[in-house]
Amino acid sequence: MMPFNIPVEKLPEKGLFMAYFKDCLVFEPYEVKDGRILCEGSALLENELPEEGHFFSETMEYRFVVRKSRKDVIELILTEDEEKKMDPDLLFYDEGLVREEFSAKEGIPGRLRVINRYRYSENDTLVLKNYRISM
Amino acid sequence: MISIEMRTIGEVSFENSVKTTEGYHYDIPCDRFGIPCIPIGRVLSELGVDLKGVTVGFAHPDGYMGLAVEAGKMISQYPEAISFIRGYFTNTRFLEKENYSVRSLKSGQRYFATLSFSVGESEQSIVAKEEALKAALSGIKKIGVNMGEVTGEVSFSLVETDDLFVEHQTLSDLCSYHAVDYSVLLVTPTCFYQPYADGPSTSLYIPGGVIRELLRKALSIEGEDGEELICTNAYIGDGQKRLLPVPACATLVKNDKTQLRYRIAPGRDPHRSEQPAGLSDRYTGDTESHLITYTSPETERIRSIDGTMADALTAGQTFRGTVYGSDEQIRRIVEYFQKHAITNLGTFAEEGFGEVCVKIDAVREQAPKATVLADTFDVCCLSDTLLLNEEGMPAVSAEDLLGEIEYILNMQGELTIESKYTGIYKDYSKNIRWDHDGVIVRCIARGAILRVKRKDNKPVNIFPILHTFIGEHVNEGWGEIRTVPARDGYYRLAMQTAPAYYAVSFPDSLRQMKLSALFVAIVMEDILKSRIKGLALVDREEYRKGVPVSELKPEEILMEYRERYAPQLPVRMLFEWYEEGLKDDAV
Numbered sequence: 047m048m049p050f051n052i053p054v055e056k057l058p059e060k061g062l063f064m065a066y067f068k069d070c071l072v073f074e075p076y077e078v079k080d081g082r083i084l085c086e087g088s089a090l091l092e093n094e095l096p097e098e099g100h101f102f103s104e105t106m107e108y109r110f111v112v113r114k115s116r117k118d119v120i121e122l123i124l125t126e127d128e129e130k131k132m133d134p135d136l137l138f139y140d141e142g143l144v145r146e147e148f149s150a151k152e153g154i155p156g157r158l159r160v161i162n163r164y165r166y167s168e169n170d171t172l173v174l175k176n177y178r179i180s181m
Numbered sequence: 182m183i184s185i186e187m188r189t190i191g192e193v194s195f196e197n198s199v200k201t202t203e204g205y206h207y208d209i210p211c212d213r214f215g216i217p218c219i220p221i222g223r224v225l226s227e228l229g230v231d232l233k234g235v236t237v238g239f240a241h242p243d244g245y246m247g248l249a250v251e252a253g254k255m256i257s258q259y260p261e262a263i264s265f266i267r268g269y270f271t272n273t274r275f276l277e278k279e280n281y282s283v284r285s286l287k288s289g290q291r292y293f294a295t296l297s298f299s300v301g302e303s304e305q306s307i308v309a310k311e312e313a314l315k316a317a318l319s320g321i322k323k324i325g326v327n328m329g330e331v332t333g334e335v336s337f338s339l340v341e342t343d344d345l346f347v348e349h350q351t352l353s354d355l356c357s358y359h360a361v362d363y364s365v366l367l368v369t370p371t372c373f374y375q376p377y378a379d380g381p382s383t384s385l386y387i388p389g390g391v392i393r394e395l396l397r398k399a400l401s402i403e404g405e406d407g408e409e410l411i412c413t414n415a416y417i418g419d420g421q422k423r424l425l426p427v428p429a430c431a432t433l434v435k436n437d438k439t440q441l442r443y444r445i446a447p448g449r450d451p452h453r454s455e456q457p458a459g460l461s462d463r464y465t466g467d468t469e470s471h472l473i474t475y476t477s478p479e480t481e482r483i484r485s486i487d488g489t490m491a492d493a494l495t496a497g498q499t500f501r502g503t504v505y506g507s508d509e510q511i512r513r514i515v516e517y518f519q520k521h522a523i524t525n526l527g528t529f530a531e532e533g534f535g536e537v538c539v540k541i542d543a544v545r546e547q548a549p550k551a552t553v554l555a556d557t558f559d560v561c562c563l564s565d566t567l568l569l570n571e572e573g574m575p576a577v578s579a580e581d582l583l584g585e586i587e588y589i590l591n592m593q594g595e596l597t598i599e600s601k602y603t604g605i606y607k608d609y610s611k612n613i614r615w616d617h618d619g620v621i622v623r624c625i626a627r628g629a630i631l632r633v634k635r636k637d638n639k640p641v642n643i644f645p646i647l648h649t650f651i652g653e654h655v656n657e658g659w660g661e662i663r664t665v666p667a668r669d670g671y672y673r674l675a676m677q678t679a680p681a682y683y684a685v686s687f688p689d690s691l692r693q694m695k696l697s698a699l700f701v702a703i704v705m706e707d708i709l710k711s712r713i714k715g716l717a718l719v720d721r722e723e724y725r726k727g728v729p730v731s732e733l734k735p736e737e738i739l740m741e742y743r744e745r746y747a748p749q750l751p752v753r754m755l756f757e758w759y760e761e762g763l764k765d766d767a768v
Contacts, residue, residue, distance in 0.1 A: 066611070098573070109573065110573075111569060111573035113569045113573070113653065114653055114655070115568075115569070115651060115652050115653055115655070115660075120569065120571065120572070120573040122572060122573060167578070168580075174574065175572070175574070176572050176574060
């Protein structure tokens with residue numbers, strides 16, 4: 047598989063980072079400085095590419111998902127601005143509480159928001175097109 | 182292979198076992214055939230023996246595998262044999278004063294429990310643990326309860342037992358192998374815990390991920406090498422082959438479960454209305470015949486040491502799967518299982534559950550390419566399939582599955598769906614793995630089936646999709662698909678069969694044969710004796726009135742029974758038992 051480098055210029059400058067590595071789950075605040083990602087797990091990031099990674103702020107999310115079947119990596123940028131143009135009936139805002147073991151740490155909020163973007167399929171059923179995680 | 186040997190010097194019984202029968206205060210846990218299977222690991226840790234890093238299997242009587250096979254045969258002929266089998270190993274006493282019964286192991290018996298260590302542990306570490314265990318065991322003289330004749334006196338020792346289960350596999354130097362088929366026989370109840378599922382809280386098959394994890398540890402396969410290893414799910418076997426999930430298009434008729442409707446085929450009579458009943462979690466060997474036989478793995482309740490109640494797959498069932506890999510990996514796998522046939526899988530494995538015996542069935546090379554043409558063909562998902570669309574989201578519709586097929590055959594946009602039966606499965610494994618922080622993944626459920634053909638009706642070479650893996654998590658057995666040319670037959674028949682127990686053949690040692698033969702002979706004699714005493718019971722009243730024995734004795738019937746149950750017994754013995762029965766005071 048081609049090596050994949052996380053395009054630092056596409057990330058929100060500051061926000062939260064969540065990823066599933068082979069042996070652990072990482073969820074912590076990060077910052078982009080001088081073209082590099084600064085966070086506790088940055089060493090891990092250099093050695094290993096997680097199955098999927100989310101970098102999100104209040105208004106934007108950058109996500110990458112490794113797709114082994116096609117040997118590619120799917121990259122997505124989801125923004126609040128896009129949502130302003132979407133049909134509000136197809137957007138569903140969900141708020142979840144963050145577990146204490148994470149929210150107790152500095153920089154991690156007590157709640158996270160997920161904006162679910164729905165669409166209608168050919169059969170007129172409601173299908174989840176995508177979602178954006180937000181602070 | 183090292184085992185713990187337990188000799189019963191006095192009689193032994195336990196309290197608080199999960200399987201205490203009603204009316205019994207102290208009981209012996211037995212398997213489905215009535216043969217004792219004792220969670221000796223639990224007993225020993227309760228007595229203070231340090232079992233950290235050692236897994237102790239259940240204790241079974243000497244020659245258990247052979248005995249189980251014979252017990253199964255006897256019970257299928259005479260279902261009442263089960264109480265006599267129990268009686269071969271245990272005594273039952275009813276205590277009038279206390280108003281309960283006690284079942285205890287007879288004295289003078291030998292029981293064995295296998296010891297397993299962590300996969301990949303060093304020889305030194307294992308030897309050290311064995312020494313410590315030997316010392317601890319020598320101090321234990323009694324287990325279980327102590328009351329009256331049930332003294333609980335036992336003696337423990339560590340012994341080296343033969344690897345009875347291994348049939349030596351010869352691999353050719355000329356071949357380049359690519360797959361190994363294996364069978365896993367459950368020796369103790371095995372649980373793959375899934376607390377959120379509808380139905381039993383165990384997976385009804387061995388997930389490919391479990392096998393892959395085992396191999397990864399056993400062979401120290403890391404990183405890139407691991408990408409080549411594909412472990413399918415091990416589904417229940419019928420004694421000869423791996424059974425596969427019944428496709429979603431097969432449903433039974435609710436009011437007559439012998440009728441099956443294979444709804445993807447044409448030919449439905451629109452004037453008939455029937456109510457369907459699903460066939461999920463059922464496995465079949467053949468979806469092409471008119472009569473489809475299916476089976477469902479059996480489960481039982483178990484309780485772990487910390488009190489969790491769960492379902493577990495009943496011991497004795499076999500599960501079959503395949504591992505695909507490079508030639509070097511396949512050879513290493515075969516070598517590993519020849520040395521370590523007994524291993525522990527699943528949840529609660531440290532407590533002795535999940536003890537299994539792995540047997541290599543076949544080692545195969547890659548089949549040479551061929552052209553297999555079909556006008557219309559059925560693609561069936563044999564395992565849960567996760568496809569990711571261009572937005573990184575799981576794609577779960579039939580059209581998405583078609584898109585993947587077109588991609589593999591390089592026929593984008595040329596195929597069309599004639600008929601489809603799909604389902605969605607919510608997979609909680611990431612959620613459980615990451616302690617409920619992981620996502621719950623929606624994927625195409627196993628059993629999903631599509632009937633596909635080309636839009637321009639030309640035939641298609643289906644060889645690339647005859648049996649392959651698609652989508653994500655393929656290394657763990659996800660995305661296994663199979664394609665067959667389409668068959669007619671909407672109206673079919675169905676028959677449910679019980680799973681095959683102890684249907685794996687092992688080479689028999691002379692000792693094993695002798696133990697099994699003795700077991701069968703004695704159980705049959707006990708059945709015969711009980712039958713004869715039953716005859717005597719009927720005649721007892723007349724005997725008491727003074728009718729002589731010679732007139733009462735039903736010689737013909739006695740001889741017939743002798744022929745049926747124990748032709749080797751001297752006739753004199755039967756007559757003695759009959760007379761004893763006449764004179765007996767007890768009922």
